Amino acid sequence: MITVGLVQADIKPHNVDANLKHYEELLLDKIQEPVNLLVFPEMYHCGFSEDLVQHAEPMNGRSVAFLHQTAQYFRCDVVATLPIRIGDNIVNRLVWMSPERILGWYDKKHLFWGIEQKICTAGEQRTVIESLGQRWLPQICYDVRFPKWSRNTFIDNKFDYDCMVYTCNFPAPREQALLKLATARAIENQAYALVVNRIGYNGEGLRHVGGSAVISPEGEILCQADFNQEQVLTYTLDFDWLRQYRESFPVAAQWD
Numbered sequence: 001m002i003t004v005g006l007v008q009a010d011i012k013p014h015n016v017d018a019n020l021k022h023y024e025e026l027l028l029d030k031i032q033e034p035v036n037l038l039v040f041p042e043m044y045h046c047g048f049s050e051d052l053v054q055h056a057e058p059m060n061g062r063s064v065a066f067l068h069q070t071a072q073y074f075r076c077d078v079v080a081t082l083p084i085r086i087g088d089n090i091v092n093r094l095v096w097m098s099p100e101r102i103l104g105w106y107d108k109k110h111l112f113w114g115i116e117q118k119i120c121t122a123g124e125q126r127t128v129i130e131s132l133g134q135r136w137l138p139q140i141c142y143d144v145r146f147p148k149w150s151r152n153t154f155i156d157n158k159f160d161y162d163c164m165v166y167t168c169n170f171p172a173p174r175e176q177a178l179l180k181l182a183t184a185r186a187i188e189n190q191a192y193a194l195v196v197n198r199i200g201y202n203g204e205g206l207r208h209v210g211g212s213a214v215i216s217p218e219g220e221i222l223c224q225a226d227f228n229q230e231q232v233l234t235y236t237l238d239f240d241w242l243r244q245y246r247e248s249f250p251v252a253a254q255w256d
Contacts, residue, residue: 049203
């Protein structure tokens with residue numbers, strides 16, 4: 001059993017200090033019971049805007065340090081996405097932090113047109129994180145539209161991963177597409193899917209309504225956050241049930 005907390009927050013553009021302070025207050029207010037994994041939205045400390053370049057940080061910057069402090073305080077893994085500067089390039093990087101150290105990261109492969117394509121460099125390597133006794137596939141927002149990139153494998157009676165983690169800034173006009181696509185990814189890969197979306201307006205004036213959710217490999221929405229409200233949505237994933245489900249419905253043995 002692993003309890004996850006999906007942090008559906010209103011990210012204020014142009015104000016990293018205010019966002020980090022607000023997360024601290026939000027988590028202290030909303031988390032009443034222990035969690036094993038906290039997941040923040042995409043670009044968690046700044047959102048998307050033309051100021052993305054100035055908000056990019058090195059891996060030893062304050063926003064990664066904040067993730068470490070949060071992981072240590074709540075004694076859990078913490079996942080968040082932010083712009084990271086690597087030499088002359090900026091990547092949209094998902095960082096997976098444990099209370100002890102960074103366990104790994106994933107640089108977004110599929111960059112959305114506009115500001116992101118203009119500023120960021122696409123990643124090339126898919127990543128699977130091993131933590132909390134399970135295997136996790138980190139994905140970022142627009143990646144959900146590319147099923148080959150999240151394709152699970154079943155080799156020597158072993159799955160590549162058990163749960164997908166989507167950190168998102170999906171705007172209101174496409175909110176329904178996000179959940180439908182993530183549900184399809186969960187079904188076809190026989191894995192849980194965590195979808196964490198933001199609320200509020202970004203620096204481009206796009207509105208976001210949230211709708212963060214936990215999705216089962218059968219395609220069931222196990223729980224969903226309220227729209228247009230800040231919330232830490234908690235749910236306990238049962239990986240023993242996942243193993244039993246995979247054994248009782250062995251479609252993976254016939255995957256192409």
